[in-house]
Amino acid sequence: MxxxxxxxxxxxxxxxxxxxxxxxxxxxxxxxxxxxxxxxxxxxxxxxxxxxxxxxxxxxxxxxxxxxxxxxxxxAADPVDAVPPVLDIPAEAPIAVQDESHPFRSCFTCGPDRESGDGLRIFVRRIPGQSVLADRWIPDESLGDDDGVVRPEIVWAALDCPGGWAVLNRIPGGVAVLGRMTTRIDRCPRVGEVCVVVAASDWRDGRKIGANSALYTAGGELLAAARAVWIDVTA
Known part of the structure; x- marks a missing residue:
């Protein structure tokens, strides 16, 4: 076989x-x-x-x-809980990382060197008074199937780097890479549908750092959620 x-x-x-x-x-x-x-x-x-x-x-x-x-x-043996939504993202909220300090500038999900319609260009922002990061995302037509539904692997990608930036908030100046990711998808968004990605990190054990991320519609419908373990490669 x-x-x-x-x-x-x-x-x-x-x-x-x-x-x-x-x-x-x-x-x-x-x-x-x-x-x-x-x-x-x-x-x-x-x-x-x-x-x-x-x-x-x-x-x-x-x-x-x-x-x-x-x-x-x-x-997966355990359910994946979702980070609560952040639907009001102030325009002045600072991006979690500045361009000049981005370790992987060509990254498909969060690379600032990727053009619209090529990379996802998800740049999560620090929300004032909260520990979560968030950004809006509108998937383009290159990310959809023949019916205009975003492919599941793209949803995984959209959930990945926001969690990574939440992790890097815990290790300023460090670099971490994804070690494990567990994801549930309730519904894949459609091409052109306004979405919101949120992420947070709440634990560390040596070089391992946990992250959680979730994808919502602009109206607060949960689309997908993930938990991840990142590895601090600078520790």
Whole structure:
């Protein structure tokens, strides 16, 4: 029996030379028959390389042909709680990171060097008086399927970096990478639908830092929620 394969196209990069963690997790999660999926990234997921997906009991291992495991996915054991929505985002709210200090400027989700219609350009802002970060997002037509619905792996990507910026708020000047992401999607938004992404971080254990993020409509309907573990690579 041929193992299913997948490919992470170069458009969807995170750090230079590797895929955006949330996007990669979302593509991998599509191979797991469950409503809520946990994906652990063992090493940076490569771009433009065929990856094989092998079912091993309750888990799914992802690796290049003849190579080491890149990621492990499985149905999630625990529910994913959602960060409460922030629907009023002041225009003057500061962006969580300035352009000159962005460690991965070409990142598909949050890179300031990506043009509209190419990257997601989600730049979460610090909300005055709150510990959460938030930004508005309107998905463009390149992110949708033939029916105009945003593809699930794009929703994973949209939830990824906002959580990362919440983590970096805990380690000013540091750099962290996604280690594990668990996501539930109640509904994928439609192309052109105004959305709000929110994120927060509330724990740290050594190099591991937790984050939670959620995607809402402009009216407050919950679309998706994620929890993640990030790894502080500067510790």
């Amino acid at each position: 041929t193992e299913p394969s997948l490919l992470l196209a170069g458009r969807f990069n995170g750090p230079p030379g590797s895929a955006n963690g949330g996007y990669a997790c979302g593509v991998i999660a599509a191979q797991v028959p469950a409503d809520v999926v946990e994906v652990t990234l063992v090493s940076p997921p490569p771009l433009d390389a065929a990856l094989l997906v092998e079912e091993r009991g309750p888990v799914y291992e992802v690796r290049p042909a003849g190579g080491d495991v890149v990621a492990v996915a499985k149905p």
